[in-house]
Amino acid sequence: MKQWLSLALGIMTATGGFLDAATIASAAQAGAQFGFGLIWAVLLATGALILLVEMAGRFTAVSEKTYADAIREHFGFKLYLIPLSAEIIAESLLLTAELGGIAIAISLFTGINWHFLFPVAALLVWLLVWRAPFSFIENAPATLGLLTIFFLVGIGLLGGPPHALWPTLWHPDIPQGQMATYLYLVAATLGATISPYLLFFYSSGAREEHWTWRSLALNRATAFIGMGFGCLGSIALVVLGGIVLRPLNITAGTLGEVGLAMARPMGIFGSLIFATVLFSTCLGAALEVVLAISYNIAQGFGWEWSEDKKPVEAARFNVTLTVFLLIALGIGLLGMDPLQIALLASTVIALFLPFSLAPFLIIMNDRTYLGTKTNGRFANIAMIFVLMLAFVVAIVSIPLLILSGGG
Amino acid sequence: MPEAIRWLYAMRDIMDAQLVTSDGVRIGRVADIEAEWRDDGTLVLTQIVTGPQALAGRVSEHLRPIARFLLRDRFEHTIPLDEVEQFGPTLRLKGKAEDYTVGQSDRWIAQHILRWIPGSES
Numbered sequence: 001m002k003q004w005l006s007l008a009l010g011i012m013t014a015t016g017g018f019l020d021a022a023t024i025a026s027a028a029q030a031g032a033q034f035g036f037g038l039i040w041a042v043l044l045a046t047g048a049l050i051l052l053v054e055m056a057g058r059f060t061a062v063s064e065k066t067y068a069d070a071i072r073e074h075f076g077f078k079l080y081l082i083p084l085s086a087e088i089i090a091e092s093l094l095l096t097a098e099l100g101g102i103a104i105a106i107s108l109f110t111g112i113n114w115h116f117l118f119p120v121a122a123l124l125v126w127l128l129v130w131r132a133p134f135s136f137i138e139n140a141p142a143t144l145g146l147l148t149i150f151f152l153v154g155i156g157l158l159g160g161p162p163h164a165l166w167p168t169l170w171h172p173d174i175p176q177g178q179m180a181t182y183l184y185l186v187a188a189t190l191g192a193t194i195s196p197y198l199l200f201f202y203s204s205g206a207r208e209e210h211w212t213w214r215s216l217a218l219n220r221a222t223a224f225i226g227m228g229f230g231c232l233g234s235i236a237l238v239v240l241g242g243i244v245l246r247p248l249n250i251t252a253g254t255l256g257e258v259g260l261a262m263a264r265p266m267g268i269f270g271s272l273i274f275a276t277v278l279f280s281t282c283l284g285a286a287l288e289v290v291l292a293i294s295y296n297i298a299q300g301f302g303w304e305w306s307e308d309k310k311p312v313e314a315a316r317f318n319v320t321l322t323v324f325l326l327i328a329l330g331i332g333l334l335g336m337d338p339l340q341i342a343l344l345a346s347t348v349i350a351l352f353l354p355f356s357l358a359p360f361l362i363i364m365n366d367r368t369y370l371g372t373k374t375n376g377r378f379a380n381i382a383m384i385f386v387l388m389l390a391f392v393v394a395i396v397s398i399p400l401l402i403l404s405g406g407g
Numbered sequence: 408m409p410e411a412i413r414w415l416y417a418m419r420d421i422m423d424a425q426l427v428t429s430d431g432v433r434i435g436r437v438a439d440i441e442a443e444w445r446d447d448g449t450l451v452l453t454q455i456v457t458g459p460q461a462l463a464g465r466v467s468e469h470l471r472p473i474a475r476f477l478l479r480d481r482f483e484h485t486i487p488l489d490e491v492e493q494f495g496p497t498l499r500l501k502g503k504a505e506d507y508t509v510g511q512s513d514r515w516i517a518q519h520i521l522r523w524i525p526g527s528e529s
Contacts, residue, residue: 065496072436073423073496077465131526302425302436304513311527315516318527368419368496 007218011142011226013053013205013288017198018230019148020285021101022342024278026192027234028258030185031241032250035165037172039235041186045193046231048386050223052357055364055379056199057219060206063369067203068299070363080300083196083359086352091197091293093345095328098289099125100338101282108259108275115335122329125286129294129321134208134307137287144280148229150266150273151236157265158243165242180403187400191350191393193234194386196357197292204295208306213373237261290328294320350397353390361387417452420494426457426486426510430503434510437498438462441485455491455498457509458483484509 030038060066065073072080100114102121107114128137155161167173174182211219237258244261263271291307298305298317305317331341349356361383364375375383415421417440426434438461441454460483463474486500486507493499504510521527 063496069425069496073425076418076423077438077462081466130524300436302433303510304433311521311524312517315513315521318521319516 007222007225011145011229013198013202013226017195017201017285017288018049018193018227019145019233019277019281020342021097021104021278021282021338022346023189023192023234024237024281025258025339025342026185026188027237028241028245028261030189031238031243032245032257033178034172034174034182034185035168035242035246036161036238037168037174037182038185038189039169039238041189042193042231042234042238044389045190046227048190048194048389049198049230050227051379051382051386052194052199052360053202053227054220054223055360055375055383056203057206057211057223058216058373059364059370060203061211061215061219062213062371062373064207064212065369066207066295066299067200067359067363068296070366070369071359072300072302074363074366075359083352083356084296084300086348086356087196087200087293087296090345090348090352091289092324092327092331093341093348094197095286095289095293095324096331097338097342097345098282098286099328099332100341101278102286104338105275105279105282108271108278118332119329121286122325122332125283125290126322126325128287129290129307129325130311130318132307134205137291137307138205141280141284141287144276145284147273147277147280148233148236150270150277151233151240154265154270155236155239155243158240161239161243165246168242180400183396184400184404187350187393187397188346190389191353191397192346194353194357194390195349196353197289199360200296201288201292204291204299204305208308216373290321290324293324347397347401350393353394354387357387357390415494420496421452421455421498424495425497426455426500427497428500428502428504428507429492432504432510434500434504434507434513435484438465440488452488454485454487456483456485482512484511 027042030041056067059070063070071083099118099121102124103114103117106112106117106120110117132140172182206215206219209215240261241258244264245257250257250260259271259274263274266273294317295305297303297320298314301316303316304314306314311318361380363369364379364383367374421440422437424437426436428434435457437455438458439456440452441456443451443453445451458478460471460474460478460480463470484507486509490500490502491498492501500507517527
């Protein structure tokens with residue numbers, strides 16, 4: 001029974017990995033500019049993610065080793081440095097963006113300027129990773145993230161999408177000269193959703209939960225339900241953006257405009273819900289990102305690690321957590337807008353995506369770790385397809401970013 | 408579960424493996440392996456090497472003297488290979504965590520830095 005309560009791991013991974021400041025804004029923008037025309041990209045990204053998450057969970061459940069363990073052990077220290085360097089740069093930037101999102105959410109409640117709240121956000125995240133056990137870290141943001149359901153309520157309250165919007169689902173309405181922006185948002189959706197940190201976190205979480213080969217069914221359920229939940233939330237935001245923002249010709253460039261989308265169906269209550277959802281998803285994301293990079297380093301170097309251990313029992317791991325929060329604090333104090341930082345981080349992630357995902361293809365076929373549970377033919381073919389997708393995203397993201405003028 | 412190992416390969420079963428002590432503590436990873444020419448002409452693997460200088464050497468031989476100059480061998484440690492009870496992606500060691508100098512950074516940081524921060528010990 002307790003094992004099934006850890007479906008929360010999947011939902012939390014989704015809440016932190018799928019829905020955060022960047023994806024909330026880009027989903028609303030996608031809806032605002034192209035109606036339903038980008039939903040297929042969300043579905044494609046979800047499919048890829050379910051595949052990757054299931055593999056990460058299966059690998060860790062059977063071998064009792066994490067993804068980072070496997071990269072170091074299988075490829076050696078030198079090659080391990082490649083995904084590690086990419087993760088360090090990307091996660092430092094992303095962590096800064098998520099802390100910014102938390103600060104903005106708190107400022108929506110209190111009215112205090114978010115720049116002053118930034119250190120508060122950093123301190124909150126630090127307190128949680130310092131003291132809270134893994135189960136709390138897993139459950140708290142996941143529970144709050146369930147509020148995403150209110151997006152669906154909002155759609156209902158608005159009477160559902162107008163008839164004119166439905167055809168854009170299979171026949172996107174791309175105005176003249178907007179093709180580069182459309183393709184950029186496709187790449188951004190794919191790159192932002194398929195984030196390697198999510199896999200490092202999920203794999204480590206499976207160890208924190210002491211999954212074994214008996215947990216394979218649970219892993220599969222968690223992958224589908226968790227990522228499915230995130231997908232639903234993203235799609236709901238695209239739809240809301242299409243219903244509310246598109247007729248008004250507002251492109252959701254800032255979080256404030258997304259808040260508008262929420263506020264219309266439910267007034268002040270809607271704005272409060274939005275602020276809470278923003279808070280919980282950014283908090284979940286911040287926890288996931290800082291833990292993912294610290295897990296990666298601790299596991300890659302063979303240190304003690306776990307959120308269920310006291311800080312003195314996993315000293316270097318906890319120092320790493322603290323250092324990354326300080327780095328994010330430093331970047332944040334430079335004052336850049338969190339959405340711009342998130343964009344930068346997503347671009348770095350997209351560029352290195354093939355290198356971060358390629359190890360999977362090899363270790364998922366390694367019998368030393370997986371015994372009889374290695375990939376079947378379907379999983380390998382699907383994985384190759386995902387890798388090709390990752391290569392395409394990596395190659396086109398910078399040219400499209402330039403051509404579309406920043407999306 | 409991994410099969411019993413019949414043939415030992417240095418890269419597969421020793422290099423980069425996780426070092427775990429008999430009391431279940433992770434103390435580090437294998438960075439390099441020391442070997443010795445014996446008088447009878449055989450080459451024998453003698454010690455496991457851990458530490459940033461050894462890791463720097465793995466990336467490039469040119470980095471080794473630079474790392475040595477900066478770190479002065481202070482973080483390099485060795486463990487004799489006969490301390491290893493079980494080979495594979497994880498090396499199980501015969502002794503307890505306090506028997507080895509590897510991983511002493513964790514203890515040092517815990518004693519000298521972390522204990523000043525509230526909540527580190529409970």
